[in-house]
Amino acid sequence: MQFQQLQYFVAVAETRHFTRAADMVHVAQPSLSQQIKALERELGADLFLRARGNITLTDAGEALLPLARRILADADTARHEVQELAQLRSGRVRLGATPSLCTGLLPDVLRAFHDRYPGVRLLIEEGGSHDLVRELARGALDLALVVLPLPTPSPALTTVELLREDLVVVSSPDAPRPGRGRRTVRVADLEGERLVMFRHGYDLRELTVAACRAEGFEPDFAVEGGEMDAVLGFVRAGLGFAVVPRMVAARSGQGLRVTPLARPGLYRTIALAHRSDVAPPRAARELQRMLLER
DSSP states (O other), rough: OOHHHHHHHHHHHHHSSSHHHHHHTTOOOOHHHHHHHHHHHHTTTTTEETTTEEEOOHHHHHHHHHHHHHHHHHHHHHHHHHHHHHHHHHHHEEEEEEEEHHHTTHHHHHHHHHHHHHEEEEEEEEOOHHHHHHHHHSSSEEEEEEESSSSSSTTTTTEEEEEEEEEEEEEESSOOOGGOOSSOOOGGGGSSSSSEEEOTHHHHHHHHHHHHHHTTTTOOEEEEEEEEHHHHHHHTTTTEEEEEHHHHHHOTTTEEEEEEOOOOEEEEEEEEEESSOOOOOOHHHHHHHHHHOO
16 A cells, blocks of 8 residues: 555545546646556545446445544654754753853753744753763763763763863852962962862862872762762852862853862863764754854
C-alpha cells in the first residue's frame, strides 16, 4: 500500500468521480484509475461500485475511508511539525553548562536566542565538566559548555574554544583587603588566608587548589562544599576569600569587593562541546552559532 494510492482513494471517495478526483490531485485520470485498481488488488477487495455516472463505496471502501483520512492527516501533521523544527518555530535545545557559566555567560545569550526563537524550549542542565561530558556521550545533551582541558579527553566529542576568562579574588567589603591592600593580588598572597571553596568536582576548585600548590602551599579552607551562589553568599558574610570568574563577579552586584590577580594571573578556557558522531539538531546548531559569535 502506497501513500499516494490512499490520496487517490480519498479523492475519489470525496468527489464520487474519477475524472474530478484526478483533477483534484493533479494526475491523469488513467494513472489514478490504475493506482486505485492496484490498491484493490493488494487489499483483495473492491473499494468502489462503478456504474456509469454513479460511483459509490463498497463496504470495504467505507471501512478504509476513515483510516485513510487519519493516515493522511497524520502525515500532514508530521510534515508540518518537521517544517516547524526546520524553520526554528518549535523544538528544544538541551544545553549543559557549569553553574558559573549559567550565572555569567549564558543569561544574555539565552535571552537573545529566546527573543529570536520563542517557540524553541531551552532545557539547561548544570554540572561539572566531568558530568557534562558523560551526559553528552550518552545522548542526554545536545551541547555543553565545558572547561578545558577535559577531565577525561574523549575522541567521541568535538570541542571548539569559546573564550578565555580571567579569574579574580572576591571578598567582603568589610574584610581586610587581600594582598595587604594592593590593587592586584598574587596567588602566593592567598597563603594563610581563609578561603571559601567549592565542592569536589567543581572545575574552579581544582584550578584554584592546583594554582596554590604550584606556589608551594596548601590552601586553608574556612568553608567548603558549596555551589556558586552559596560561595558568593559566604564571601559576602565575611567568611573568607574566593577565586571566581570575572563575569560572575561582575554580575554579582553589591556586597563584594573584586580584586584582579596580578599577571600572569589565572584564567580558564571555556569550550563548546558536542558529540562527533551525531550532528546537533537545527535549533542547537543555531544556539551554537550565537554562542560562537557572541
